Amino acid sequence: MSMIAAFYDNKSILITGATGFLGKVLMEKLFRTSPDLKVIYILVRPKAGQTLQQRVFQILNSKLFEKVKEVCPKVHEKIKPIYADLNQKDLAISKEDVKELLSSVNIIFHCAATVRFDDPLRHAVQLNVTATQQLLHIASQMTKLEAFIHISTAYSNCNLKHIDEVIYPCSVEPKKIIQSMEWLDDAIIDEITPKLIAGRPNTYTYTKALGEMVVQEEGSNLNVAIIRPSIVGATWQEPFPGWVDNLNGPSGLIVAAGKGFLRSIKATPMAVADLIPVDTVVNLTLAVGWYTAVHRPKPTLIYHCTSGTTNPCNWGKMGLQVLATFEKAPFERAFRRPNADFTTNYFTASYWNAVSHRAPAIIYDFYLRLTGREPRMTKLMNRLLRTISMLEYFINRSWEWSTYNTEMLMSELSPEDQRVFNFDVSQLNWLEYIENYVLGVKKYILKEDMAGIPEAKQHLKRLRNIHYFFNTALFLIIWCLLIARSQMARNMWFFIVSFCYKFLSYFRASRTLKI
Numbered sequence: 001m002s003m004i005a006a007f008y009d010n011k012s013i014l015i016t017g018a019t020g021f022l023g024k025v026l027m028e029k030l031f032r033t034s035p036d037l038k039v040i041y042i043l044v045r046p047k048a049g050q051t052l053q054q055r056v057f058q059i060l061n062s063k064l065f066e067k068v069k070e071v072c073p074k075v076h077e078k079i080k081p082i083y084a085d086l087n088q089k090d091l092a093i094s095k096e097d098v099k100e101l102l103s104s105v106n107i108i109f110h111c112a113a114t115v116r117f118d119d120p121l122r123h124a125v126q127l128n129v130t131a132t133q134q135l136l137h138i139a140s141q142m143t144k145l146e147a148f149i150h151i152s153t154a155y156s157n158c159n160l161k162h163i164d165e166v167i168y169p170c171s172v173e174p175k176k177i178i179q180s181m182e183w184l185d186d187a188i189i190d191e192i193t194p195k196l197i198a199g200r201p202n203t204y205t206y207t208k209a210l211g212e213m214v215v216q217e218e219g220s221n222l223n224v225a226i227i228r229p230s231i232v233g234a235t236w237q238e239p240f241p242g243w244v245d246n247l248n249g250p251s252g253l254i255v256a257a258g259k260g261f262l263r264s265i266k267a268t269p270m271a272v273a274d275l276i277p278v279d280t281v282v283n284l285t286l287a288v289g290w291y292t293a294v295h296r297p298k299p300t301l302i303y304h305c306t307s308g309t310t311n312p313c314n315w316g317k318m319g320l321q322v323l324a325t326f327e328k329a330p331f332e333r334a335f336r337r338p339n340a341d342f343t344t345n346y347f348t349a350s351y352w353n354a355v356s357h358r359a360p361a362i363i364y365d366f367y368l369r370l371t372g373r374e375p376r377m378t379k380l381m382n383r384l385l386r387t388i389s390m391l392e393y394f395i396n397r398s399w400e401w402s403t404y405n406t407e408m409l410m411s412e413l414s415p416e417d418q419r420v421f422n423f424d425v426s427q428l429n430w431l432e433y434i435e436n437y438v439l440g441v442k443k444y445i446l447k448e449d450m451a452g453i454p455e456a457k458q459h460l461k462r463l464r465n466i467h468y469f470f471n472t473a474l475f476l477i478i479w480c481l482l483i484a485r486s487q488m489a490r491n492m493w494f495f496i497v498s499f500c501y502k503f504l505s506y507f508r509a510s511r512t513l514k515i
């Protein structure tokens with residue numbers, strides 16, 4: 001019997017960010033392994049014209065939850081969506097809802113955040129710092145609270161090369177930052193942002209670091225723990241391999257490469273690709289929830305959920321395996337044939353951007369215009385290149401994260417819990433994982449049917465022929481122009497033709513002699 005699974009039985013759990021990538025997998029695992037849990041409260045906002053109930057309905061009816069419905073048929077009754085908006089004061093939770101939460105919640109998993117790299121500091125502070133502070137304030141009044149688990153990121157201190165499982169204070173206290181956001185105007189905030197984030201590439205990593213400080217300071221009277229995952233990828237094993245549903249991190253680039261938009265990238269092939277499967281993060285999170293509630297460790301423990309120290313994979317290996325999977329199962333209606341050139345040189349990268357990205361987009365838009373359609377490829381390409389420029393920081397560096405607390409926790413688990421809540425990535429086979437990841441992107445993000453693979457392969461063959469035809473035509477045009485204008489080119493042409501002629505004559509003569 002799993003002690004962790006049994007721990008969550010009859011518990012009331014509060015999850016923020018339950019509609020997100022990590023939150024959904026967390027809910028799924030909780031229901032599947034502890035179907036007797038009492039209730040999961042989720043803080044949700046209406047979105048894209050959907051009410052809270054419609055959002056929950058959509059999640060429960062997705063493929064991810066198929067197994068849950070077998071194990072826990074009453075899952076609909078056990079999810080309680082609560083209206084909340086992290087952008088608003090006190091999270092905009094109604095008084096009645098707060099009252100219910102205060103009297104019943106046992107465990108909190110705080111996953112909600114803005115993960116955008118380009119968010120203005122004001123918004124990122126509101127979501128990742130102020131909302132965390134407000135949630136802690138509510139949590140501190142909960143009478144039955146046993147643990148508060150905060151999801152941060154392994155990159156919150158990406159300004160350092162070696163990162164321990166400790167909180168590194170930022171130069172300005174989070175309280176001061178929160179206060180200053182109330183009275184500084186946007187222009188001034190934009191001006192001071194580079195100075196504040198000092199050494200970090202974006203407001204996301206900075207505000208996640210501030211969020212950790214808030215958890216440490218304001219959660220001192222609670223049982224808190226912080227989990228720092230690295231780059232969260234598709235599921236490794238559970239509930240099935242390859243599940244992913246958003247374009248963050250590598251997923252967006254896999255789509256872009258598979259569809260032939262992205263063919264080269266400024267990346268260091270030997271840099272560690274610190275990917276971590278989302279189900280591994282969830283398993284560690286649930287184990288941390290149990291450990292924090294039962295063992296109440298003091299001081300606050302931080303757990304690194306990374307793969308680089310135990311089982312490193314690099315971007316070069318990942319890129320090759322992504323390409324190998326495209327060979328087996330190409331994406332449908334690709335713009336160009338997939339290719340993955342990694343370059344570390346700025347000038348080579350700029351050259352390939354011009355030749356492999358911008359030029360084909362301009363040519364395609366020209367073709368769209370000629371055929372009376374709206375040009376769109378250049379715009380799309382500019383957006384993609386902007387995205388890539390934001391990810392480049394992470395694919396050209398390696399970090400070392402110590403994992404003592406994570407290893408200590410593993411040693412505290414029973415063999416059954418180590419199996420059910422496995423977070424040991426040393427067993428992960430990268431080639432298999434990456435293949436499943438790419439297939440998952442095809443199936444669950446692009447919603448492409450595997451039955452369409454033969455047609456997709458045919459399409460790639462057509463693209464290859466167009467490519468050969470285009471290159472040959474281009475070569476001939478350039479050559480004809482050269483011959484028309486330069487005596488040296490004409491001499492060379494004469495030399496090549498006569499050389500070929502002599503070679504063929506010799507070849508024919510020697511064959512006649514042999515006969």
Ligand SMILES: CCCCCCCCCCCCCCCCCCCC(=O)SCCNC(=O)CCNC(=O)[C@H](O)C(C)(C)COP(=O)(O)OP(=O)(O)OC[C@H]1O[C@@H](n2cnc3c(N)ncnc32)[C@H](O)[C@@H]1OP(=O)(O)O
Nearest residue numbers: 115116117153247248249250252253257263264340387394
């Ligand atoms: C050459 C061959 C390569 C072979 C493949 C090899 C793979 C290498 C992968 C390397 C990946 C490295 C990733 C490192 C990431 C480090 C992460 C640190 C970990 C964390 O803690 S945080 C979680 C990660 N967060 C993110 O990834 C968020 C990044 N996204 C953003 O910040 C914004 O979306 C972005 C990129 C600024 C774009 O903003 P904007 O222009 O406003 O666009 P939208 O967000 O509205 O989206 C527009 C459109 O683009 C799609 N989209 C969104 N994100 C991506 C993405 N990452 N890649 C591609 N496309 C993306 C989005 O769905 C929208 O599509 P629509 O069709 O709806 O318009």
Ligand SMILES: NC(=O)C1=CN([C@@H]2O[C@H](COP(=O)(O)OP(=O)(O)OC[C@H]3O[C@@H](n4cnc5c(N)ncnc54)[C@H](OP(=O)(O)O)[C@@H]3O)[C@@H](O)[C@H]2O)C=CC1
Nearest residue numbers: 017018019020021022085086087111112113153229231232
């Ligand atoms: N993905 C990754 O690679 C990594 C993620 N992390 C951390 O893991 C956690 C989860 O990330 P992930 O699941 O990938 O992110 P997602 O973007 O998929 O999910 C974010 C969640 O936060 C919610 N949220 C955002 N803004 C608000 C708001 N104003 N009010 C209420 N809810 C809001 C979203 O709700 P809605 O659906 O309404 O938008 C969504 O449920 C985050 O804390 C992130 O920092 C850490 C390392 C890597």
